[in-house]
Amino acid sequence: MALTAEQYQSQLLELLPLGAVWPRDLDTGLAKLLLAKADEFARVDGRADQLIEEADPRTTSEMLSDWERVVGLPDECMDLAPTPDERRQRLHQKLAWQGGQSMSFFINLLEVLGYPGCTISEFRPFRANSKCNASLNQGGWRYAWRINVPGSVTIRNMTATSPCNVPIRRWGDSSLACILARYRPAHTVLYISYGAAA
Secondary structure, three states: OOOOHHHHHHHHHHOOOOOOOOOOOOOOHHHHHHHHHHHHHHHHHHHHHHHHHHOOOOOOOOOHHHHHHHHOOOOOOOOOOOOHHHHHHHHHHHHHOOOOOOHHHHHHHHHHOOOOOOEEEEOOOOOOOOOOOOOOOOHHHHHEEEEEEOOOOOEEEOOOOOOOOOOOEEEOOHHHHHHHHHHOOOOOEEEEEEOOOO
């Protein structure tokens, strides 16, 4: 915790030599001069305390853009967040997330990204001991899985004024798809179902 100017002034007065020439009363000219010096010491001490806050990405403010540059934000998956609090949150997520392959990791990731209540469906190939009504998932379905994002989805249709390379109908969240593609196991095929239950 930074010292105040008065605390620094008290320390400077204690460092003076003993004698009548060196008064320690606070209303003397010498004490006022030392208070002016102490004010600068307190300012520098306060800035040193702020440097500790800037060294932590969760509390940084002045060095936020430097932290983002170092970790590569914004990236191809996420644009620049609108508020400093959201920028700090994304920065901390980028530094703290290590990845994983479990269902709980992806459910937790989706909750952090603002998609609570998601489920995951895995597709299993048909086997001799499978139930009679089980699907005959073959080939690439062995490594396929689907994330079910509940809730309503925004559907964007092509209009007469749209560019010619725009799909006729599109939906979903491209940044979510990009983030999930980054963290999914490399050998798997990921599908995202928007507005659907498991």
